[in-house]
Amino acid sequence: MANRITINADLAAGTINRNIYGHFSEHLGRCIYEGIWVGEDSPIPNTNGIRNDVVAALKNIKIPVLRWPGGCFADEYHWKDGIGPRESRKRMINTHWGGVVENNHFGTHEFLMLCEMLDCEPYISGNVGSGTVQEMSEWVEYMTFDGVSPMAELRKENGREKPWNVKYFGVGNENWGCGGNMRPEYYADEYRRYQTYVRNYGENKIHKIACGPNVDDYRWMDVLMREAHRMMDSISLHYYTIPGEWADKGAATGFSEDEWFMTMKKALWMDELIKRHSTIMDKYDPNKRVGLIVDEWGTWFDVEPGTNPGFLYQQNTIRDALVAGVTLNIFHDHCDRVQMANIAQVINVLQSVILTEGEKMVLTPTYHVFDMYKVHQDATLLTTSIDSQEYAHNDQKIPQVSVSASKDAEGRIHVSLCNLDNQSGTDVEIDLRGLAGAGLKVTGTELTASVKDAHNTFEQPSVVAPTAYQAFSVEGTVVKAKLSPMSVTVLELIAE
Numbered sequence: 197m198a199n200r201i202t203i204n205a206d207l208a209a210g211t212i213n214r215n216i217y218g219h220f221s222e223h224l225g226r227c228i229y230e231g232i233w234v235g236e237d238s239p240i241p242n243t244n245g246i247r248n249d250v251v252a253a254l255k256n257i258k259i260p261v262l263r264w265p266g267g268c269f270a271d272e273y274h275w276k277d278g279i280g281p282r283e284s285r286k287r288m289i290n291t292h293w294g295g296v297v298e299n300n301h302f303g304t305h306e307f308l309m310l311c312e313m314l315d316c317e318p319y320i321s322g323n324v325g326s327g328t329v330q331e332m333s334e335w336v337e338y339m340t341f342d343g344v345s346p347m348a349e350l351r352k353e354n355g356r357e358k359p360w361n362v363k364y365f366g367v368g369n370e371n372w373g374c375g376g377n378m379r380p381e382y383y384a385d386e387y388r389r390y391q392t393y394v395r396n397y398g399e400n401k402i403h404k405i406a407c408g409p410n411v412d413d414y415r416w417m418d419v420l421m422r423e424a425h426r427m428m429d430s431i432s433l434h435y436y437t438i439p440g441e442w443a444d445k446g447a448a449t450g451f452s453e454d455e456w457f458m459t460m461k462k463a464l465w466m467d468e469l470i471k472r473h474s475t476i477m478d479k480y481d482p483n484k485r486v487g488l489i490v491d492e493w494g495t496w497f498d499v500e501p502g503t504n505p506g507f508l509y510q511q512n513t514i515r516d517a518l519v520a521g522v523t524l525n526i527f528h529d530h531c532d533r534v535q536m537a538n539i540a541q542v543i544n545v546l547q548s549v550i551l552t553e554g555e556k557m558v559l560t561p562t563y564h565v566f567d568m569y570k571v572h573q574d575a576t577l578l579t580t581s582i583d584s585q586e587y588a589h590n591d592q593k594i595p596q597v598s599v600s601a602s603k604d605a606e607g608r609i610h611v612s613l614c615n616l617d618n619q620s621g622t623d624v625e626i627d628l629r630g631l632a633g634a635g636l637k638v639t640g641t642e643l644t645a646s647v648k649d650a651h652n653t654f655e656q657p658s659v660v661a662p663t664a665y666q667a668f669s670v671e672g673t674v675v676k677a678k679l680s681p682m683s684v685t686v687l688e689l690i691a692e
């Protein structure tokens with residue numbers, strides 16, 4: 197029996213904000229140092245200290261926005277340590293992540309230069325936990341003020357005459373935890389105070405992001421919305437997919453059938469989390485002015501054996517690709533509320549799209565999903581329904597297929613399909629309604645593998661790579677397709 201999908205080509209359900217395809221970079225492990233910044237004197241090909249291979253790979257997936265400098269690092273980061281001549285910048289301990297030396301060579305100028313190279317929006321996380329209101333306020337002045345002021349002068353002394361455009365600014369990170377262990381009532385007051393001094397200078401309009409809840413902390417969401425929704429543009433949500441428990445998360449490779457299933461089940465939980473948080477937001481903001489920004493999401497496994505536990509380095513398999521595909525489909529579904537999402541983290545940390553080792557770079561299965569799905573960026577979400585078969589494991593069941601469809605500015609329809617079952621292929625029948633033409637031209641790309649922990653290594657970088665997809669037939673406006681086990685497929689449908 198086929199999974200039945202109906203797509204209404206003439207029924208728009210919103211716009212998929214390209215920022216849903218955002219990324220996150222923290223001073224953690226080898227994300228910034230080695231992953232992005234190698235320094236101008238490095239033998240690794242670079243432009244002004246930033247790796248050329250990484251920039252090219254991220255531009256290819258049209259990275260729309262990049263969050264920095266943390267994470268937990270953000271609430272211990274004092275931005276003035278990271279400006280001025282690099283040789284004289286402070287060397288300090290990265291207390292949160294591995295106790296290693298942070299030489300501050302990658303600071304505000306370097307990050308904003310990176311965003312210019314990537315042609316993406318910067319998203320800066322400010323320090324509430326251990327920083328002052330003045331410090332936060334001056335950072336914004338330093339970056340965005342085009343006039344006479346102490347911070348604008350300092351910026352010019354450091355070689356940047358004109359200010360940058362900085363739109364997204366987070367007022368703290370995880371202030372319920374590493375960002376100060378605050379109660380929601382206390383943070384709500386702090387948020388109100390700090391955000392007052394996050395100023396708009398000239399044409400630069402800041403989109404203020406309040407620290408939102410951890411996973412299913414609905415009380416945090418309720419208190420923050422009640423106390424401060426008028427003073428924020430968005431509120432964040434953090435949720436990581438962990439197959440096991442916090443203390444024993446499970447390995448990134450060599451995992452069991454059980455762990456595969458739990459990973460899929462827990463990834464799907466994102467849908468319920470967004471629904472329930474949105475319902476609370478609706479109470480205070482029925483017109484959905486305030487965005488929900490899922491600025492940390494992705495898989496979190498045990499670190500690779502032999503690596504620094506504080507560096508959070510993990511391999512990335514076809515299982516991660518499924519988590520990415522399913523989660524992005526969920527974000528699309530909630531594009532009325534979810535305005536941005538940032539997978540954690542872009543390079544060498546948690547669910548990365550890129551891994552590096554010295555001068556070598558490898559693109560992960562997750563990278564390929566972002567590449568295949570980029571067609572959805574800024575496209576119109578189409579009203580879609582699915583009658584999915586079940587994927588059963590022991591006594592538990594989840595839907596086997598996840599789907600999302602959108603129409604781009606040229607009228608092309610893209611359908612992303614995930615088969616969550618790693619053992620059984622499945623048939624889908626897509627009925628496309630409301631089309632201008634009577635027929636369809638269909639092409640497709642598939643990402644799949646023969647074993648459930650298939651991954652790319654520096655020695656074998658293309659074990660999991662997209663291939664042209666042909667396992668479909670078309671009858672009028674109905675597409676019948678065979679999805680491989682554990683696969684992510686993107687179809688392009690053009691009416692003719």
Ligand code: AHR
Pocket residue numbers: 222266267268269369370492540541546
């Ligand atoms: O992404 C790793 C860490 O996870 C971040 O620093 C923190 O915000 C979250 O707990």
